[in-house]
Amino acid sequence: MKDQAERLRLIAKSLQEKIRNQIYNNMKTCRVLAVTSGKGGVGKTNLALGLSLALARAGYRVMILDADMGLANIDVILGLIPKYNLAHVFRGKKKIEDILQPGPAGLQIIPGSSGIEELANLDPLALTKLLEEISAFNQKLDYLFIDTGAGISRQVLAFILAADEVLLVTTPEPTALTDAYGLIKVFNRHQGRGKLRLIINMVTNEQEGREAAEKLSRVVQQFLNLEIEVAGFIPCDTTVQEAVRRHQSYMLAFPRAPASLSTIKIASTIGELAGESPRGIQGFFKQLVAFFQSKPN
Template sequence: MAIGDQAERLRTIISDLRLQRDERPNNRIITITSGKGGVGKTNITINLAICLAKRGFRIIILDADFGLSNVDVMLGTVSKYSFVDLLKSDRQLEDILSVGPLGVRFVSGGSGAIELLNMDERQLDGIIDKMAPLDKMADIILVDTGAGITPSVLRFMQASDEVILVVTPEPASLTDAYALVKSSVGLVEQSKMHVIFNRVADMREAKDTEDRFLTTVERFLGVRMNSLGFVNHDNAVLKAVKKQQPFILEYPQCKAAEQIRAIADALLGTNRAYGIERGYNGIRGFLSRLLKGA
């Protein structure tokens, strides 16, 4: 496809999404997770969020890595309040929202937020009411979960409109990612499962890892996952992390930044399957599925 055609197609996709935003308050809720820690999941989440914001979308990150929240740390900020304050005080949604680069807003999970999965019906209804304004505040909500196969991660995957699994070529990452997909069978619709391959050495390793992983999960689990692309192991990423800055802003011309932009395009390109033909349920639907069971 020619560059001009690609640009026109992207403009059409964005126009369609904005039309949806005007017609109803529902937003697209995407959980980003991994089979193990240390694969760059939060870094992918932050840079993807900024890339989407650059394309005109209103983005909010929910840091759902309870007990090890680090979205704010990676952005070089300190959140005054966290999700815990929404649970245990009279704080409102506006109080706990922090603002990052390009207007990307985020909610820090905070230690103790895992309690929300064990609240009674009245408390759950109260939290859902407090979070309901997100429907009118964001076009896309990215949920950055903890790593591994835990009940909370599986519930976030089940409740979301879509899931992005971050995997690296390391054997442990591939094995744990496979185990997570296996645990999600019957809970998560395979049609909403995406994967990103991070920290690949080169195109050859990227394609080899992609082919082996996708073939394995389809052959043995019957799950057909959609690959959104890959991100190279890039020294610019490491430098940006040390500076507590998103690499897509600190080093916009680096290879990893270019690849994140391609991944954002691929994610937006799935909208015709996920957004127009099958509407979203918004934050109320997400929270009801998450907190009260799908």
């Protein structure tokens, strides 16, 4: 009798555990991070890829949306030739799974499309279907990185306003810092909700990075009354360009080089932060749609 009671107690306990895990898994929400910059050519694409790979190698499930329609984007760096992109999904020609490109270390890449604003014109049924498809990814992923283009186009603005977190890349150059300030100003004017963090790339030494970050933080504090966090510094390192020539990311081609070590440090900082109430991929796309459906101002 006593044995039976004990068995029942154990079964109940294991069931409880199962349910707890299920709840945890259902609640687990993917963090959406947009990597952006004011000035072009400051290293967004390389860093978005480097950070994604650092997290993927640490065991996280990571996807990267290649939303930069410029020349040297993620597919070029990795030597990929995607046949389909998001536009095919919006037109109902392909499913998201069909357009995903497998990258190194289990990383998955979504080829973007310059016609992302098509989202606003989808009929409600197609949109609901797309959102359902997207929400299935929410539990399959820990991070979605978005490599945006430079500057403040409507498309970039849509991405940085919809993301949970924004990584703003700049170099210590005065022109890059000025453009970074311009982007923060617009982000603030549109009441961006995501946490904004600064990465200073191509620094000669940490001191230079620190000074540049302080300069920008001071102006942002003084004129916008905003605190801006610094995620870290990445040194100027020729292995970044050398890896691109080999159609690889520096993170994998030169894992022990200074740029890679600094990237790992930033990735682990990002990983340690619990994420500020992420709304998941579905929340991100819903906000994108709402933005594109709204009138430009």
